[in-house]
Amino acid sequence: MPELPEVETLRRQLSPLLAGRLILEAWFSPEMPQLPAWPPEAASLMSWLVGRRVLSVERRGKYLLFPLDDGNTWIVHLRMTGALLHCPGGPPEDRFLRAWFRLDDGSWLCYRDVRKLGRMWVVPDPGQVVGKLGPEPLSERLSADALLRALQGRRALVKALLLDQRLVAGLGNIYADEALHAAGISPLRPGASLSPQEVERLRRAIHEVLARATHHGGTSFWAYVDARGERGQHQLHVSVYRRHGQPCPRCGMAVARVRVGGRSTHYCPGCQV
């Protein structure tokens, strides 16, 4: 699923392809009327996009942001199965194609989404959409101090807290499990039970896991593909995610799977304490 490393991979690929491009024409599928989150009608969203120039391609957490030449910002969230594909030869024949955008260099940006959970916005102030997100874990804005404060006094399990985007922006189920394993901390620990030393280990682990996954072009267990339609490689390098029953790469004990907050949670009972 697109989490921070996948969205960052897309941002890096789309940046040179979209920066400076004019949107000449747009199409939204009537099969997915919920794609426009704001303005909530496809015709209005289209009118805010057509004729605009994309200034740059930015990312905040799992959101892609495209500042436009009229001061507004186009925002895309892929949720579970969304994909943004650069199509030099035009939109493909595809029953899951939900929108496309024709650019002034003769190429198309295509939005594909099997489960129709993705959303798009055009807003004057991006803070309206991404304003409540926590610090960015890849830049140095996630300090051990901020993470410690966020976990203090919280009885909820640390795994559930890592998935809360107001605490840290960009972690999803895969990287929350991987980061906790890298830090040697059990996902079942209450947030408040972590010592300052453990919080610092967790902060470093989050940075390390996300940087490594981005280096591998993201994780493709299921449908995730990048802007060229290619799969990431990080699923070949995970330590615990979807490896239940297999030996832990650090201590050899069988990886366990439990449910935390309705999410599959993978960890090693041997070396995550």
Add this chain to the structure above:
DNA sequence: CTTATTCCCTGATTGC
């Protein structure tokens, strides 16, 4: 403020 639960979505997988 907190924490837990439900819902949106549909293809792939699992169980009988």
Add this chain to the structure above:
DNA sequence: TGCAATCAGGGAATAA
């Protein structure tokens, strides 16, 4: 072989 139940999970909404 077929069909139904389950699973995948980000984030909004809702309940307590």
